[in-house]
Amino acid sequence: MKKSHWATLLVFFVLIPLTLYLGTRLSGRSYYITGTLIILELMVPFFMAFEGRKPQARELVVVAVLSAIAIAGRVAIPIPHFKAAFAIIMLAGIAFGPETGFIVGAITAFASNFFYGQGAFTPWQMMGYGAGGMLAGFLFRRGWLPRNRWVMAAFGFAAVIVWVGPLLDCSHIFLTLGSTDWVGALGYLISGFWVNLVQGVCTMLVMLLFGIPLLEKLDRIKMKYGMMEDENGL
Amino acid sequence: MTNDPFSKCHPTVNFLYFLGVIGCGVLIQHPAYLAAGVLCGGLYYLLLNGRGGWRRILGLLPLFVLLAAINPLFNTQGQRILFRIFGRPYTLEALLYGGAIGAMFVSMMLWFGCYDRVLTGDKFTSLFGNLIPAISLLLVMVFRLVPHFIRKTRQIVGARRSIGKGVGEAASGADKLKHGLVVLGALTSWALEGSVVTGDSMRARGYGSARRSSFMIYRMTWADYALLAAMMGLLGLVIGFAAGGSAAAQFTPSLKIAPVSGFRALGLGAYWAYLLIPTVLYVKEAIQWHISRLKI
Numbered sequence: 001m002k003k004s005h006w007a008t009l010l011v012f013f014v015l016i017p018l019t020l021y022l023g024t025r026l027s028g029r030s031y032y033i034t035g036t037l038i039i040l041e042l043m044v045p046f047f048m049a050f051e052g053r054k055p056q057a058r059e060l061v062v063v064a065v066l067s068a069i070a071i072a073g074r075v076a077i078p079i080p081h082f083k084a085a086f087a088i089i090m091l092a093g094i095a096f097g098p099e100t101g102f103i104v105g106a107i108t109a110f111a112s113n114f115f116y117g118q119g120a121f122t123p124w125q126m127m128g129y130g131a132g133g134m135l136a137g138f139l140f141r142r143g144w145l146p147r148n149r150w151v152m153a154a155f156g157f158a159a160v161i162v163w164v165g166p167l168l169d170c171s172h173i174f175l176t177l178g179s180t181d182w183v184g185a186l187g188y189l190i191s192g193f194w195v196n197l198v199q200g201v202c203t204m205l206v207m208l209l210f211g212i213p214l215l216e217k218l219d220r221i222k223m224k225y226g227m228m229e230d231e232n233g234l
Numbered sequence: 235m236t237n238d239p240f241s242k243c244h245p246t247v248n249f250l251y252f253l254g255v256i257g258c259g260v261l262i263q264h265p266a267y268l269a270a271g272v273l274c275g276g277l278y279y280l281l282l283n284g285r286g287g288w289r290r291i292l293g294l295l296p297l298f299v300l301l302a303a304i305n306p307l308f309n310t311q312g313q314r315i316l317f318r319i320f321g322r323p324y325t326l327e328a329l330l331y332g333g334a335i336g337a338m339f340v341s342m343m344l345w346f347g348c349y350d351r352v353l354t355g356d357k358f359t360s361l362f363g364n365l366i367p368a369i370s371l372l373l374v375m376v377f378r379l380v381p382h383f384i385r386k387t388r389q390i391v392g393a394r395r396s397i398g399k400g401v402g403e404a405a406s407g408a409d410k411l412k413h414g415l416v417v418l419g420a421l422t423s424w425a426l427e428g429s430v431v432t433g434d435s436m437r438a439r440g441y442g443s444a445r446r447s448s449f450m451i452y453r454m455t456w457a458d459y460a461l462l463a464a465m466m467g468l469l470g471l472v473i474g475f476a477a478g479g480s481a482a483a484q485f486t487p488s489l490k491i492a493p494v495s496g497f498r499a500l501g502l503g504a505y506w507a508y509l510l511i512p513t514v515l516y517v518k519e520a521i522q523w524h525i526s527r528l529k530i
Contacts, residue, residue: 032260051368057441058433064372065429068379069422076387076421077414079407084418107369111376114355119346120260175260175342176301176335187308210415214422221426 004049015041032120032174039127046102046130058227063100066092067108071115083199085112086164087156087206088214089129093137094147095218101133124171128164135159147215153208157200165196238282238352239519240512244458245357247465252349254469255509259341262476264483266494266502268337274509275344281516282351294343298336305332311486331485348512363448371446383421390417461511468508475501 016038023034055063070088077084089108093101109125136155139145145155169192173185221227240248259271280287305328306312312325355377359370394400394417401413475481480498484490494502 030261033257047366047369051366054442055368056433057436058430060368060372061375061429061433061436062426064375064379065425067372067376068383069418069425071376071380072383072387072421073418075384076391076417078401078410079414082411082414103369103372107372107376111355111373111380114350114358114377115380117346117350120256120342176339205411206415209411210418213419217419217423217426221430225430227430 002049002052004045004052007048008045011041011045032171035170035174036120036123039123043106043123043127043130046099046106050099050103058225059100062096062221062227063092063104063107066104067111070104070108071112081198082202084202084206084210086129086132086160086199087203087210089133090136090152090156090159090203090207091211091214091218093133093135094140094152095215095222096137097141098134098137101135101137102130105129105131105133120175121168121171124167128167132159132164135163147212149208149212152211153204156207157204160200160203161196165192165199168192169196237519238512239515241352243461244452244454245353245361246454247458247462248353248357249361250462251465251511252345252353254465255345256342256349258469258472258476258505258508259338259345262481262505263334263338263485264481264492264494265334265337267481267505268334268341270502270506270509271341272337272344274506274513275341275348277510278348278512278516279344281513282348290347291344294340297343298333298340301336301339302329302332305329305335309486313488325486327486327489330489334483334485352512357452360448360451367446367448379425383425386424387417387421390420465508465511468504468511471504472501472508475504 019034019037019041023030023037066088070085070092073084073088074082085108086105089101089105092104096104106126106129109129110122113119113122113125136159139155140147140152145151166189169189172192173188176188240251255271255275258267262268276291279291283290306316306324307319307322309328309331310322310325312323312327314326315323316326316329317324355373359374363370391400394413399413401409405413472481475498478501480492480494480501482490482492492498
């Protein structure tokens, strides 16, 4: 078995139960600490798998370029609060597969916070973006969803509304809400809904107008230089 | 760059310090500890950012008030009812709890602000370069590419404007979006072509042929070890006292806050000392500098 497989087993059967057990014994804001630790632990196997397969130079550079475009993209579009980052991450997942999608997402979230400020939400954002890119890779690469601009737009919108947005809201809820009171949590989710809606619409528009052109560019690069095709799924 | 002596310490020291600050800051909700977190965080933030730091600190004030005022709306537990809103009781205990949450949030914002200034990207990657070589390299490349792409984006926008295809401030949202996506597309094509060249050049120069060695620009000096030992000692004291119940605080349904007196004040003192480490180093260096200037 590979190292990363051992790590996965270790995380799921030892570390996460242990964290949950210790988390219930802590007083104070233990929900936030427990949640953040579990998220970090969940990301470890992914990063170990990436390190373990010794990515080639071309793959590394393409991942770095996609992340940097997702971060720098907000300069290109002269509309305030318009973020194309998550759409670009999902398109990277669709073009290069789930593993690359996860790495591009997690790295984008982490690196962009070096420019715009780290916060207590950083690990949650890494998980949200990474898992979003991975899911897009799974669904579109395996052919479960067609590469149609409307389908991609709908998927992008849904991914923000039901996954990335609520996950970020959860980090705020756990950090700022004293008790796990359902009414309070619901209030936060509703107040965060409008921000998520704006994000979702941005993602949808980018997927709709830019999705197919970007995928064509990525596919063309892959074909032109014969990249990332020797590995299964990649 | 600032003249902050703590920023010049070994990244390991910086990283572990902030880990301790943020861990304690999120877990301990005793008012005296929270006040220490906010005051020390604010002080260090001001030292790092100069006069410009006041703006962010003043900007955090409404956030604190908002978080404090909102909590009783959700959390209706408590004994002393101030008034009723939408038929739900608005209690003093919940308001105080909201204040504690607000203070915790503000102190986190301040300390993360300090973290951003101290533990810059180069320090992070040099710290984890051996543990996660591929991901550290990725981060380094992203840090370099982002400013590079922003410059290129401006060039593309300028070139389009000079052939009459720019959009002004007054253009509609749809036009701006279309224009932006065209620019983004041009940037992507150009960047991907460049990435292949970079990748091949890396390969030609031997990337991946052997284990990557890493050059460590920072060295642990005896001062770093001494600081690390002092940090661990103080943090151990804080955790020990907190585990013993000295930092316990419960707000709802009834107010139960551990008194800070006598022997228990030692825990709070250790927490203050821990949080003041960077400030003390800063002041010490400023005084030394002043004295040596007087000697000239």
